Amino acid sequence: MTGTSARTDDKTLRILSTSDLAGIDISLTDVVDVVEQAYRTLADGRSANPRKLTVKPEDGHSVSYAMLGRDGVREVVAIKTSYKHGLDKSRDQQHYYTTLTVYDDVTGLPVAMMDCGRIGALRTPAVSALLARECAPPDSRSALVIGTGTQGRLALPFLLTTLRRLDRLMVHGTHPDGLVAVREQLHHHFPERELEVVDDVRTAAAEADVVVATAGQHTRAAVESDDLKPGALSILVGHGIAPSTLQRADRVVATSAAQMKVTGTDMADDNGNFPAVDAEFPDVLAGRVAGRRSADERIFAYNSGLVVTDIALGHRFAQLAIEQGLGTRVSLWQ
Known part of the structure; x- marks a missing residue:
């Protein structure tokens, strides 16, 4: 499927705002399928996902990323930028801006150009769901999500999309509004499922087959390796699990080993070192390496997100937006 621009010399740029994208209906299954295709295409060598660039001031009050990539199936090139300010402040005082600009690599x-907030909010839990599908212990029945922010609110619905047999769904969080939002999202997508709010996160982790850590950096939650049951899968998206879950894991899976060393520095040991990554996730999905080798090994999975997944999902949103006549056309280059 190639780009969505008309095959003319129309160089106007369609701007898709937060509200434009918010009105587009897309199923969780559609999102998972798009993200999985992006990984498989990358594993086949048909897409490009260079290492992200990072800028961070010495005092750590902000962080900026720039990511360039190409999707070889959709034949599009895109650039994603991400800027977060106020990392030294509470969540409600932070500023976050992220954009994705997509070009048709057939027509040129x-x-x-779109706000990438909703794309990231969908892409990341979809990746966690795929990691769970490939790496969770057999017959997993329980899951714990740590954190109730943007990434935590859709974590359980996406997990249920790939692991239908989950029947104990737990969440740990300290923000009342966030807990309400997690419950609302779960009941929106799976109205028959119940949510269990847990206060003792380490006790809950000991009873969970899958633990997804999505909390912000100021969280007090810090699940240790010894808290995890044999065979448990821990997935790190944000914060909420301690470095021991990585350092003492029986197996380490990462969406990208290189990106883990760039964005996961808080999980390194006292000397700044990381354990070897046993498998990169695109190769797991391609069937080149196993996600899990035995039922009782504790697996740590690092979900850093690859820009090719943003590109594929962003392009899917652009297609839907164009079909619905959404967005504002801007003559940027005229």
Whole structure:
């Protein structure tokens, strides 16, 4: 499926705002399928996902990323930028801006520039769900999500999309509004499922087959390796699990070993070192390496997100937006 720009010399840029994208209906299954295709295409060598660039001031009050990539199936090139300010402040005082600009690599014309917030909010839990599908212990029945922010609110619905047999769904969080939002999202997508709010996160982790840590950096939650049951899968998206879950894991899976060393520095040992990554996730999905080798090994999975997944999902949103006539056309280059 190639780009969505008309095959003309139309160089106007379609701007898709937060509200434009919010009105687009897309199923969780559709999101998972798009993200999985992006990983498989990368594993086949048909896409490009260079290492991200990072800028961070000495005092750590902000962080900026720039990511360039190409999707070889959709034949589009895109650049994603991400800027977060106020990392030294509470969540409600932080500022976060992220954009994705997509170009049709067949016509050479722009497709769209869009707010990437919703794309990231969907892409990341979809990746966690795929990691769980491939790496969770057999017959997993329980899951714990740590954190109730953007990434925590859709974590359980996506997990249920790939692990339908989960029947104990737990969440740990300290923000009342966030807990309400987690419950609302779960009941929106799976109205028959019940949510269990847990206060003792380490006790809950000992009873969970899958632990997904999505909390912000100021969280007090710090699940240790010894808290995890044999065979448990721990997935790190944000914060909430301690470095021991990585350092003492029986097996380490990462969406990208290189990115883990760039963005996961708080999980390194006292000397700044990381254990060897046993498998990169694109190769797991491609069937080149096993996600899990035995039922009782504790697996640590690092979900850093690859820009090719943002590109594929962003392009899917652009297609839907163009079909619905959404967005504002701007003559940026005229």
